[in-house]
Amino acid sequence: MSVSLSKVLFLWLLTIPCMEAIHGLYNFGQHDLFYKKNNCKQIPANLLLCHDIEYTEMRLPNLLGHETMNEVLQQAASWIPLVQKQCHPDTKKFLCSLFAPVCLDDLDEPIQPCRSLCESVKDGCAPVMSAFGFPWPKMLDCDRFPLDNDLCIPPASLENFVPATKEVPRVCDACKETEENDNEIVDNLCKNDFALKIKVKEISYINGDTKIVPETKSKTIYKMKGVSEHDLRKTVLWLKDGLQCICEEMNDINAAYLVMGQKMDGHLVITSLKRWQKGQREFKRISRSIRKMQC
Template sequence: MSRGPGSLLLLALAAHCCLGSARGLFLFGQPDFSYKRSNCKPIPANLQLCHGIEYQNMRLPNLLGHETMKEVLEQAGAWIPLVMKQCHPDTKKFLCSLFAPVCLDDLDETIQPCHSLCVQVKDRCAPVMSAFGFPWPDMLECDRFPQDNDLCIPLASGDHLLPATEE
């Protein structure tokens, strides 16, 4: 099977991000004191994955265990091809909530994406990744994320609703 430039970028995504260092892929399950080490940083202009999102400050370490902006920038770039495939309108929102989690001065805890946001993005984007020979990465498994009734980043309004039928 011949692979084009898009698939090479997805290959880089899998090799660099998904198979990368196993140390601290997630902050999930760690005691609350781990959040006290976090701090707010402006989202850098060169974090292309998160251009145009609705907030300006991100928390480090992020939800993928990246502790430096350099790590974030190196890893996030590999996901741009998936966003460009437009498999789901909230793909960027989901990925940015992991790579550049929203940081509010008044809140010590990290706001994660909601379970439903993950499920919707996974349902539409996992087949795209699979078409290029890449499985949905374990580090993005939706069971890790809180239910929608918790403090979390939801789907854009209406994305989870079925379209109305004309009568």
């Protein structure tokens, strides 16, 4: 029988000693992780994905095979934007049940998400991930999770579900829509150290910032000031505090973007990001402004 997350902390007391071992996510020789002595750890404040959930201690190794807190922090950060997309009300619950599973000193078996929870979140979020060019990962294959007649974490009851009234994440300053005339576009270009047209090769999150690696062949340089050959050889762009804000402009990893920014402490920091839409009036104006730019 599936149980609510708040009750699951107590129902383990009702399990009998001969309860069948829970088959988990490890179909590649890591079953032993499920039988290691529980290593309960306080959920750290900087595990932003699982901030303010219903319990305070998590187990290591977790259900994704991460054995150190540093590994958990690094991998979990990449999923925060999906939660911010609000593609399903249980996205955070599902991800945290894997990255930071509840830990109980006297229970060796892990408490997994129910298959229905996985399927529900997948139905809502897989299309969003697909728009970013990412398929639903094999490590989250819903068939790996127990059916709802087992001890597991179920989806929220839609009958009793009350939408959260939390504050909507702010839009990143670099991603805010602006109406600029030709003079303002030239002024923006002139006050920045670089202006590039790029396609995105890779996005990751480090210390709360978004790290963007462009595809080398797709990069068009409109302006580079005070940037060394080393900077150009392997361009890495940064969106400061990218995990604390949303950037709807970057909702398609396959699109081309015009990015402008400044060199700060050796990093190329984005101050303006716009999706490049060929033929659109605004970008015809931008192209015209770039060609006649005189700073």
